[in-house]
Amino acid sequence: MSNILIVDSDTNAGQEACQxxxxxxxxxxxxxxxxxxxxLQLIAAAVGSKAIDVIVCEANLKDMASFDLxxxxxxxxxxxxxxxxxxxxxxxxxxxxxxxNQRFLLKPFCAAHLATTIExxxxxxxxxxxxxxxxxxxxxxxxxxxPAIYDQMMQELSSPHSxxxxxxxxxxxxxxxxxxxxxxxxxxxxGINKRVESVGQAVTLLGVHLIKNITLTTKVFARFDGSTxxxxxxxxxxxxxxxxxxxxxxxxxxxRLPRSSVDHCQIAGMMSNVGELVTAVQKQNAVLDGSLSPExxxxxxLHGWFMPDAVVxxxxxxxxxxxRSVDIITPLMVLxxxxxxxxxxxxxxxxxxxxxCRDYLHEFIPEKVVDSWLDAYKAIEQLTADTSSRAA
Numbered sequence: 001m002s003n004i005l006i007v008d009s010d011t012n013a014g015q016e017a018c019q020x021x022x023x024x025x026x027x028x029x030x031x032x033x034x035x036x037x038x039x040l041q042l043i044a045a046a047v048g049s050k051a052i053d054v055i056v057c058e059a060n061l062k063d064m065a066s067f068d069l070x071x072x073x074x075x076x077x078x079x080x081x082x083x084x085x086x087x088x089x090x091x092x093x094x095x096x097x098x099x100x101n102q103r104f105l106l107k108p109f110c111a112a113h114l115a116t117t118i119e120x121x122x123x124x125x126x127x128x129x130x131x132x133x134x135x136x137x138x139x140x141x142x143x144x145x146x147p148a149i150y151d152q153m154m155q156e157l158s159s160p161h162s163x164x165x166x167x168x169x170x171x172x173x174x175x176x177x178x179x180x181x182x183x184x185x186x187x188x189x190x191g192i193n194k195r196v197e198s199v200g201q202a203v204t205l206l207g208v209h210l211i212k213n214i215t216l217t218t219k220v221f222a223r224f225d226g227s228t229x230x231x232x233x234x235x236x237x238x239x240x241x242x243x244x245x246x247x248x249x250x251x252x253x254x255x256r257l258p259r260s261s262v263d264h265c266q267i268a269g270m271m272s273n274v275g276e277l278v279t280a281v282q283k284q285n286a287v288l289d290g291s292l293s294p295e296x297x298x299x300x301x302l303h304g305w306f307m308p309d310a311v312v313x314x315x316x317x318x319x320x321x322x323x324r325s326v327d328i329i330t331p332l333m334v335l336x337x338x339x340x341x342x343x344x345x346x347x348x349x350x351x352x353x354x355x356x357c358r359d360y361l362h363e364f365i366p367e368k369v370v371d372s373w374l375d376a377y378k379a380i381e382q383l384t385a386d387t388s389s390r391a392a
Contacts, residue, residue, distance in 0.1 A: 132289060171203075261331065
């Protein structure tokens with residue numbers, strides 16, 4: 001039995017949503033609250049088997065900011081899954097409050113899709129709480145903490161007065177990070193046809209959230225400088241992270257996903273091999289058992305950082321085929337598609353390989369989107385090959 005609470009200041013809309021969701025999952029208990037204060041009262045009163053498992057919150061409440069409510073719930077009831085219903089997933093508010101909000105759903109929504117989304121988050125929570133994963137993670141001494149400068153950027157982005165200028169200033173306060181950001185931005189991955197000379201220019205051209213994700217990746221990989229991992233292997237994993245992140249960004253844009261989904265796709269791509277990074281350093285102290293994988297370890301790290309569920313899910317399941325019944329493209333589908341192409345489209349001039357990959361991706365991605373993804377993948381491969389040839 002799962003207990004779901006729908007929070008909507010519009011009483012009629014909230015009750016209708018409760019009825020529709022209860023009809024989809026008769027074994028769930030679905031309640032409605034019409035305010036943030038009422039929500040907190042219900043959570044405080046619900047204990048044991050009646051504890052609230054999932055909060056589905058309308059983005060605009062009458063008595064308090066929805067993200068303030070969800071953040072308070074996160075701090076006081078970390079196990080409660082938090083979803084946001086919003087009419088505009090492109091808003092900076094959704095992106096800037098990613099830790100408070102584990103998933104977002106676009107309005108108007110389908111009750112069947114809401115039910116499936118809730119189930120995905122509940123399954124993910126269960127896998128993150130598995131005893132063998134907890135045991136392994138407790139033995140790991142090389143788990144990177146969320147970088148302080150990334151936290152600073154997230155705080156700036158969640159501020160109602162955030163600015164591109166301020167984000168650029170945060171990056172420029174770190175000389176090493178500034179050099180890395182400019183190097184990545186000027187790489188072939190992002191296809192900018194003129195030299196980017198400043199972080200401010202990079203932020204303007206590519207957006208604050210891309211810069212935020214580059215910052216996170218750069219700082220996490222820097223933590224492993226001087227570790228038992230060889231410098232060449234660390235460099236290889238770092239380059240791959242940036243490349244996959246760039247592909248995820250392109251794929252998400254070609255699929256016309258909302259800005260928040262583009263952000264989730266990109267950060268999932270950039271963090272897709274963080275588990276491999278950690279397990280490679282850790283292997284002399286603890287060996288993964290057969291039920292665990294570097295991908296699951298990476299997902300556990302991101303879960304501990306309160307990354308959105310869509311990001312954690314994508315990293316955890318990146319090498320597993322996504323469900324065919326979902327009609328919305330998710331970060332998991334984007335990252336899995338790239339991983340599949342890496343494994344099966346090794347010769348981009350091979351028409352037979354290309355057709356086989358096209359047939360596979362068509363099983364869960366619309367045909368026009370697949371065609372644009374294959375073109376983007378081939379272009380990145382060619383750019384990478386050309387860059388390597390020039391370097392040689």
